[in-house]
Amino acid sequence: MSNRDDIVSKLKASGVTPTTQRVEIAQILFARPQHLSAEQILKMVNQESSSTASKATIYNTLGLFAKKGLVKEVIVDPSKVFYDSNVSKHFHFYNIDSGELTDIPADAIHIDKLPNLPQGTESSGLEVIVRIKNS
Amino acid sequence: MSNRDDIVSKLKASGVTPTTQRVEIAQILFARPQHLSAEQILKMVNQESSSTASKATIYNTLGLFAKKGLVKEVIVDPSKVFYDSNVSKHFHFYNIDSGELTDIPADAIHIDKLPNLPQGTESSGLEVIVRIKNS
DNA sequence: TTATCCTGTTAGACAAAGTCTAGAAAACAA
DNA sequence: TTGTTTTCTAGACTTTGTCTAACAGGATAA
Incomplete structure (x- = not known):
């Protein structure tokens, strides 16, 4: 590419x-x-x-x-x-100390229950962010 | 309160x-x-x-x-x-058209698999945001 | 009472991300 | 070639948020 x-x-x-x-x-x-x-x-x-x-x-x-x-x-x-630049399904770690953003592969998170959307709306993306800090 | x-x-x-x-x-x-x-x-x-x-x-x-x-x-x-002002566990809908932010109760989303954290880090919060738009 | 400290508050300058505008430059069609 | 549309540009502007240096006010000590 x-x-x-x-x-x-x-x-x-x-x-x-x-x-x-x-x-x-x-x-x-x-x-x-x-x-x-x-x-x-x-x-x-x-x-x-x-x-x-x-x-x-x-x-x-x-x-x-x-x-x-x-x-x-x-x-x-x-x-x-x-x-x-990666638009395939995945999630993110965000290190609040360093500002570093790293990927979580789609298959490392499994969500087995999601809410119904509010009336008159449609989904535009599901985001999962795991905020982390240096320990 | x-x-x-x-x-x-x-x-x-x-x-x-x-x-x-x-x-x-x-x-x-x-x-x-x-x-x-x-x-x-x-x-x-x-x-x-x-x-x-x-x-x-x-x-x-x-x-x-x-x-x-x-x-x-x-x-x-x-x-x-x-x-x-609500610090108990819950998630959010964010309407990208209106800028409106609404709550998703904790029990409306169930995540049954989460990744290990990177070496030397600890969790500082899990966020789930469902972005929605008017349909 | 008065002096001293410490914490919190303030105005306003400043920084940084992002938007907007009006004109210049490319690209393109006829 | 000329006219039209799209894209690009500099730079002004807006907004959120940060910083600084001075000030206010309460607690305490003498």
Whole structure:
């Protein structure tokens, strides 16, 4: 998933026009399963990459990727959103001391009872976060 | 839990000196089980209450209450932290369209398998958030 | 009573994430 | 080529939250 053509195909397959900036951002995100904040990606694009992208483009692009299901927003840190390049079902450990976010495989948690949703609503995702601290 | 003396006792029982501002904030929070943001509480204190409190005091106080286990921080909205006056075990629905946060009783969700924690860490809370949208 | 301490409160400056706007640049179609 | 649409950009702006340095007020000691 790291070569440019694969990234371009992936974007097209999700209905995202593969512009220079979007491909740059996608290449960073999809290099491996990881959790990055918008500001981290902004720095990475403007250091590691050949081309650059503005703050507005980073935010717009991440919002677009999230809407198209290419990445998943993870809200565990009150100060910033993480974008998870792994969109398959899984959960998270969040270390409140280090700020580190790590994956819990889907099969490591089993939920055998869930509530009915409120009238007039539908599910948009189930999140399980195990907050941990250094002992 | 709404009269002043009960609030004062509650604070003392948690090792919190019951100052004027803290009691004001606690009275608002513990009037009923609810989810309020710091900015909401700031407005409420300076409108509804006899006394007032500054922004810094609101944030300091909510941080103190959270540390003492009087309230629980709920992180579901990327733009603000909610303070939950119900600290007993329960989970949350979060409506991404309305921003509304509602409770799921503890017994409506059953988790029968949980992962081992990473080496050198201990649990600091299990969160389950069911994100919903209007259908 | 007065001085001293300690805790808590305050205004306002500051920081950081994220949004918005208006114009420039690409991309594309005719 | 020209016109139209989409994307990108700088930078102003907003909001939540933090920090600092001064101040207030109660308890205590002399």
